[in-house]
Amino acid sequence: MPKSHVFRIIRSGEVRINRKRAEAKTKLCAGDVVRVPPIQVVEKQSLESLQSSGTLNKAQLLKAAADIPILFEDDHLLVVNKPSGMAVHGGSGSSFGLIECIRALRAETHEDLELVHRIDRETSGILILSKKRSALRKLQEQLRARSWKKYYKTLVLGFWPETLRQVDLPLLKTQSGEKEARVFVDPSGDAACTKFKTIQAYKASYSNFTLIQAQILTGRTHQIRVHTSANKFPIAGDDRYGNFEMNKQLARHGLKRMFLHAARLQLIHPATNETIVIEAPLAPELDSFLKSLQAVNSR
Known part of the structure; x- marks a missing residue:
């Protein structure tokens, strides 16, 4: 296998x-x-044979792929702004994911398209795919060396303290059967470090909020979600580690997903060795929700 x-x-x-x-x-x-x-390991199949076998619906794949915004593309990389709710690949309850969608849209080159990394299904934002195996290898070497600089934007419940700029809490991942993994703060877990920076505080009649930037220095599962929740500032709309009663109220006010977005990524281009910075604008539903809140002055 590859x-x-x-x-x-x-x-x-x-x-x-x-x-x-x-x-x-x-x-x-x-x-x-x-x-x-x-x-x-199965033999490569054409889209037509996949469609006839019922494994994938070609029309659905093409439509989904065509709606995914492209942030950057050259002969080596394809960078997209993944929508929330779409898994990066099929499996675990999803008949298809983003990689299958892109391969369906670009059938002539789909054999070399590979995911370089992953982000959660509920998270929107920057996702990188490689178009050449040489690019995939170099980018994964960078990932292992932790040379990428990854920044997320997230809205948390409450007023985030300016003094809380870094969280170092070890994380332990547990998984049972086919259920999605759950992560806990545990001394026996893997080291995890996240840096935080306040962007803007907001208030509404039903709650206070803070838009913060999170830079992950380690890539653990659900890292930002657990680190914010462990400090009593859960992410708005998080259905796993968040405030479930508040999530119901948020949905009534227009936020029906988790407010976590991969907003900025800095890396070394695998072919030119130049530093490139990629940014992804907030999804329309997140931007719309922010506009419904009242910004407050720095505390």
Whole structure:
């Protein structure tokens, strides 16, 4: 199978050594017990055969892919502004994801299109796909070296304190069967660090809010969501770690999704070695909700 797929299942936590999550760089010792998930390798199929088998609906794929905004593209990279609610790939309850959509739209080159990284289904914003295997390899090397600078915009409940600029809390990921992973702050978990910066405070008749920038220095599952919630400032609309009663009220006022957006990314171009900065504007529904709030002066 493609090495990229092997790395992908390792990053997703599906490969375990002695029941613990493994990294690609982990070295095996005699007597280690390695768990690898069931993997089925199939021959490449045309879109027509996939459609006739009922695996994918071509019309749905093409329409979904055509509506995804493109932020940057050249011979090596394709950077899109992923909408909230769309998984980055099929599986775990989704018949198809963003990568299948893009491949369907660009059938003539879909064999080389690969996801470079992942963001949560509920999160919108910057997602990078590689168009060449050489680009994929170099970008994943950058990811492992943590040389990317990733910035998110998120709206949290309450007035975020100016003094809370960095959160260092270890995170432990648990998963049961086919259910989505849940993450907890736990001393035995993986080190996780997030830097925060206040952008603007807001108020409404039913709650106070703060729009903040979150820079992740480690890429743990649900990292921003857990770090904000652990400090008693849950993300607005977060249906897993948030304030569920407030989420119902937010939905009545127009926010029907989690307010978390991958807004800015700085990396080294895999071909030119130049630093590039990519920015993704807020999704219309997030921007509209912000405009419904009243901005307040710095405290």
